[in-house]
Amino acid sequence: MPERKREKRDPQQRRADILAAAFACFSERGFAATRMEDVAARAGIAKGTVYLHFPDKEALFTELVSGIASPILGQIDGLAANEAIPPRFAISMFYTLFKREVLETERRHLLRLILAEGPMFPAVTEFYHREIISKGLGVLRILLKRAAERGELRNPAIAELPQIVIAPALLSIVWTTLFEGYEHLDTQKLFDAFLETLFVPEGGAK
Amino acid sequence: MPERKREKRDPQQRRADILAAAFACFSERGFAATRMEDVAARAGIAKGTVYLHFPDKEALFTELVSGIASPILGQIDGLAANEAIPPRFAISMFYTLFKREVLETERRHLLRLILAEGPMFPAVTEFYHREIISKGLGVLRILLKRAAERGELRNPAIAELPQIVIAPALLSIVWTTLFEGYEHLDTQKLFDAFLETLFVPEGGAK
Amino acid sequence: MPERKREKRDPQQRRADILAAAFACFSERGFAATRMEDVAARAGIAKGTVYLHFPDKEALFTELVSGIASPILGQIDGLAANEAIPPRFAISMFYTLFKREVLETERRHLLRLILAEGPMFPAVTEFYHREIISKGLGVLRILLKRAAERGELRNPAIAELPQIVIAPALLSIVWTTLFEGYEHLDTQKLFDAFLETLFVPEGGAK
Amino acid sequence: MPERKREKRDPQQRRADILAAAFACFSERGFAATRMEDVAARAGIAKGTVYLHFPDKEALFTELVSGIASPILGQIDGLAANEAIPPRFAISMFYTLFKREVLETERRHLLRLILAEGPMFPAVTEFYHREIISKGLGVLRILLKRAAERGELRNPAIAELPQIVIAPALLSIVWTTLFEGYEHLDTQKLFDAFLETLFVPEGGAK
DNA sequence: CATGAATGAGGATTCATTCAT
DNA sequence: AATGAATGAATCCTCATTCAT
Incomplete structure (x- = not known):
């Protein structure tokens, strides 16, 4: 089980992860159809964490x-x-x-x-x-x-x-x-x- | 009172009106950001009427x-x-x-x-x-x-x-x-x- | 079972119902602690219905x-x-x-x-x-x-x-x-x- | 470098600081609208530190x-x-x-x-x-x-x-x-x- | 047929609380 | 002890869809 909870990463890296996840999601489904939760999941983090790095969608x-x-x-x-x-x-x-x-x-x-x-x-x-x-x-x-x-x-x-x-x-x-x-x-x-x-x-x- | 409500038009024409309205809306805002109500309004009809002509969005x-x-x-x-x-x-x-x-x-x-x-x-x-x-x-x-x-x-x-x-x-x-x-x-x-x-x-x- | 679904009421009455429910809720718990859903429930209607009568909380x-x-x-x-x-x-x-x-x-x-x-x-x-x-x-x-x-x-x-x-x-x-x-x-x-x-x-x- | 981080104060004083900050915040915005982070910021400490002195909000x-x-x-x-x-x-x-x-x-x-x-x-x-x-x-x-x-x-x-x-x-x-x-x-x-x-x-x- | 009030699932965002450092 | 990044439950609000009139 890859239980990787509360993994603390380099903020720059975390930010990059989110952007990568977001790119994948937005590419696949467009802006509107992409849920912030999808992005978070793809980046392997919790919903709220995305908002620590970007103010909104x-x-x-x-x-x-x-x-x-x-x-x-x-x-x-x-x-x-x-x-x-x-x-x-x-x-x-x-x-x-x-x-x-x-x-x-x-x-x-x-x-x-x-x-x-x-x-x-x-x-x-x-x-x-x-x-x-x-x-x-x-x-x-x-x-x-x-x-x-x-x-x-x-x-x-x-x-x-x-x-x-x-x-x-x-x-x-x-x-x-x-x-x-x-x-x-x-x-x-x-x-x-x-x-x-x-x-x-x-x-x-x- | 010039009651123009519940105007009954040729179904084919009505259908065309809806499609025209839908095209305008979808073109401007994309699929997700277009509300069925917008389409209806643009076609000059009520929300529910769209569903009489198309099963869903x-x-x-x-x-x-x-x-x-x-x-x-x-x-x-x-x-x-x-x-x-x-x-x-x-x-x-x-x-x-x-x-x-x-x-x-x-x-x-x-x-x-x-x-x-x-x-x-x-x-x-x-x-x-x-x-x-x-x-x-x-x-x-x-x-x-x-x-x-x-x-x-x-x-x-x-x-x-x-x-x-x-x-x-x-x-x-x-x-x-x-x-x-x-x-x-x-x-x-x-x-x-x-x-x-x-x-x-x-x-x-x- | 008082299954009163999709009850259509006089808009004025509905509005009054919501205000009454809101008054009860706000009185009891204050503005912040009152959930719009509470108000709706108290008024006997669905969440979304409140928004048909008032733009926001x-x-x-x-x-x-x-x-x-x-x-x-x-x-x-x-x-x-x-x-x-x-x-x-x-x-x-x-x-x-x-x-x-x-x-x-x-x-x-x-x-x-x-x-x-x-x-x-x-x-x-x-x-x-x-x-x-x-x-x-x-x-x-x-x-x-x-x-x-x-x-x-x-x-x-x-x-x-x-x-x-x-x-x-x-x-x-x-x-x-x-x-x-x-x-x-x-x-x-x-x-x-x-x-x-x-x-x-x-x-x-x- | 005048590193003033992690300053250790008298716990009693720290507690008093938090209470003072909390009073200011609660007074201004009420219980619900006050964020624990606001209190911490006002007290000049980190969010988590508040929880070392008070179990919860x-x-x-x-x-x-x-x-x-x-x-x-x-x-x-x-x-x-x-x-x-x-x-x-x-x-x-x-x-x-x-x-x-x-x-x-x-x-x-x-x-x-x-x-x-x-x-x-x-x-x-x-x-x-x-x-x-x-x-x-x-x-x-x-x-x-x-x-x-x-x-x-x-x-x-x-x-x-x-x-x-x-x-x-x-x-x-x-x-x-x-x-x-x-x-x-x-x-x-x-x-x-x-x-x-x-x-x-x-x-x-x- | 046409209407639009009513519904409620769904999604963005916030924030109390936790915990690895 | 102190920190603040991370979490995720909770809440506002939207809108596709339904259905009583």
């Missing part, structure tokens, strides 16, 4: 979706800095990073959460636009402009629509979280084909 | 999301039938249709609903894959294959990944639903630029 | 203490109007009225409630001061002044302290609700003796 | 209200002992004592506490009647009787109703606690005027 949710995003960001930032890196390679890296850090981890449910619950939590949406989307698009814009100047884009007009680069990533997330069970999608192929479509073939330029 | 939701999709479908089906229609034009029409029938109507919230509530209602997800996604991809696959055979695609590999065509549509929905308030996205430009990227320029292919 | 309490006072007031108002009524008789009537309408009814717990919970509900205190105390003191002031002018007060200075007339009433309430079980107090005697103390003996003036 | 409350009364008592007792002290002066002293020791200290909330929580703690009510009320009335009865015998009372019947002397004191507490914010009451005047009413004027009795 909404705060738990908000901190959760806000906090999970940050780590992704740092890695993207670097991609545009070095001009020596070919834009196509940088964007290819963006997809690879996205695949490894989001799509193939539990974080893939994050976007679903934001999309699903966003309108109910404007602060979250605003945060995501400001901190993630806006910055990501900024980097992409630089990369696309650089590519356009170097004649590497099949359609230079795309340099003004960095969102287009995000589209397949978004699709991969939606597909994976909703339809993968019914029909497989090879996301690697998707990203490769998309890159190949955006960029002039490597050897064939000129 | 879940059934209302399920019938709703299922029913809303059908009208979209019919129009897409025709696009691939006529071989005389140039594939590029057909796909352009697909985007136009999507814009007019989904993006610029309240139906744009549909995806959010499915994404948000899908995990709680697997039947809905399954239905959407089978009835909408699967069929839509089928049509696109035919069109892309035809385009590839005619040498109209810049990257013929795309013929096997019709999801790529959907990606910008998906992005447009997500953007409109979540971020439009913070930063405008010109969806027409997005679709046009994407089409231009997919297809070999009409006259100018060397 | 606090509103129930506030309406209760505010509403109970009103009927008392009307009768007092008249006492000062007629100059022909001797002040001593009017004040004697005041005590009699108080005894019959408050002290000897369940309303006697009202004051205890206000005294006990007042500081937690400033709106209630304010209401009582404005609607009851202030008006009552106004009437008393007129009566005492008249009595002083006619030389009927043993100590004319009291005309400026109408609160003194209320003191025995207050005492009777406190005694009755707290200590009557341990030691009897003859309130009639108390009021009579008090009157006799305030006023110059009837025959002996001049 | 109820015991803390009971010991508190019982303990607070004792100091008042001793001083009153003496008033009746010395026959040389004129009754009027003794009762005047009673009011003065009451004013200084109760009305103008935080003890003025005591009555409210007892009145509010009495029904939930019969032992407290009983204690107060036995230890305070009963003894106080005993002293007053002696004084009034003595005054009556010496012809100093305007209305000798009062000798049998010592509660009458308490009435203005009670009123002053209630007024101060509830209504002072809305309308000022000069309690000194109240007591003086009442004394003047009870007793035959010193020199001027015709």
Whole structure:
């Protein structure tokens, strides 16, 4: 019997446990359908303990979706800095990073959460636009402009629509979280084909 | 006294009213946060009356999301039938249709609903894959294959990944639903630029 | 078996039932210790039904203490109007009225409630001061002044302290609700003796 | 580092600190609305420490209200002992004592506490009647009787109703606690005027 | 059919009390 | 002894659903 009553843990660790449990619950059932008791049970603690770390359900949710995003960001930032890196390679890296850090981890449910619950939590949406989307698009814009100047884009007009680069990533997330069970999608192929479509073939330029 | 109480309407119409009200409510607040009373109020009827038409909240939701999709479908089906229609034009029409029938109507919230509530209602997800996604991809696959055979695609590999065509549509929905308030996205430009990227320029292919 | 399920009553009556039940509960146990379920049970209805008539516990309490006072007031108002009524008789009537309408009814717990919970509900205190105390003191002031002018007060200075007339009433309430079980107090005697103390003996003036 | 944690104080002092904190809290918010943590915080100690001195919340409350009364008592007792002290002066002293020791200290909330929580703690009510009320009335009865015998009372019947002397004191507490914010009451005047009413004027009795 | 008052299970949150440190 | 994190019973309130009118 794993009778682990009144286990006292490092507050930071406890907090992390709760966030992990909350992420699992919210991912599976959404904000409204998740009971605080579920989160507690999943974290292996009592109902009341959650409230020692988060003031209420909404705060738990908000901190959760806000906090999970940050780590992704740092890695993207670097991609545009070095001009020596070919834009196509940088964007290819963006997809690879996205695949490894989001799509193939539990974080893939994050976007679903934001999309699903966003309108109910404007602060979250605003945060995501400001901190993630806006910055990501900024980097992409630089990369696309650089590519356009170097004649590497099949359609230079795309340099003004960095969102287009995000589209397949978004699709991969939606597909994976909703339809993968019914029909497989090879996301690697998707990203490769998309890159190949955006960029002039490597050897064939000129 | 203009007693308009207990107005008796055509049951079919009443049913449609409820579904319309339900869609508005569910779109705005999600399944859990929508109260049956809200739906009734929006439909201009009493709480109990809803139950004369739908056995319970879940059934209302399920019938709703299922029913809303059908009208979209019919129009897409025709696009691939006529071989005389140039594939590029057909796909352009697909985007136009999507814009007019989904993006610029309240139906744009549909995806959010499915994404948000899908995990709680697997039947809905399954239905959407089978009835909408699967069929839509089928049509696109035919069109892309035809385009590839005619040498109209810049990257013929795309013929096997019709999801790529959907990606910008998906992005447009997500953007409109979540971020439009913070930063405008010109969806027409997005679709046009994407089409231009997919297809070999009409006259100018060397 | 008195199985009286889903009994539909006149809303006004239902409301009154709830208020009566709430009064009993709040009187016995105070605001905090009273459970809404207790009130419902006492009113013979389900928990949720209370909320159809009062938005929350606090509103129930506030309406209760505010509403109970009103009927008392009307009768007092008249006492000062007629100059022909001797002040001593009017004040004697005041005590009699108080005894019959408050002290000897369940309303006697009202004051205890206000005294006990007042500081937690400033709106209630304010209401009582404005609607009851202030008006009552106004009437008393007129009566005492008249009595002083006619030389009927043993100590004319009291005309400026109408609160003194209320003191025995207050005492009777406190005694009755707290200590009557341990030691009897003859309130009639108390009021009579008090009157006799305030006023110059009837025959002996001049 | 001026580590002042885990300060060890004299247990008696610690206990007194807790009682003082508890009185402040209970006075302000009542029994139910006071959290043990509030008491602890106010006493400058940790939640658990309270339980080292009092078994539970109820015991803390009971010991508190019982303990607070004792100091008042001793001083009153003496008033009746010395026959040389004129009754009027003794009762005047009673009011003065009451004013200084109760009305103008935080003890003025005591009555409210007892009145509010009495029904939930019969032992407290009983204690107060036995230890305070009963003894106080005993002293007053002696004084009034003595005054009556010496012809100093305007209305000798009062000798049998010592509660009458308490009435203005009670009123002053209630007024101060509830209504002072809305309308000022000069309690000194109240007591003086009442004394003047009870007793035959010193020199001027015709 | 339509109504909306009534029901009561369910979930968020609080807080007295315990106990490992 | 002192601490304060952890516990979970208790309570307010909501809302899907029912049913008497």
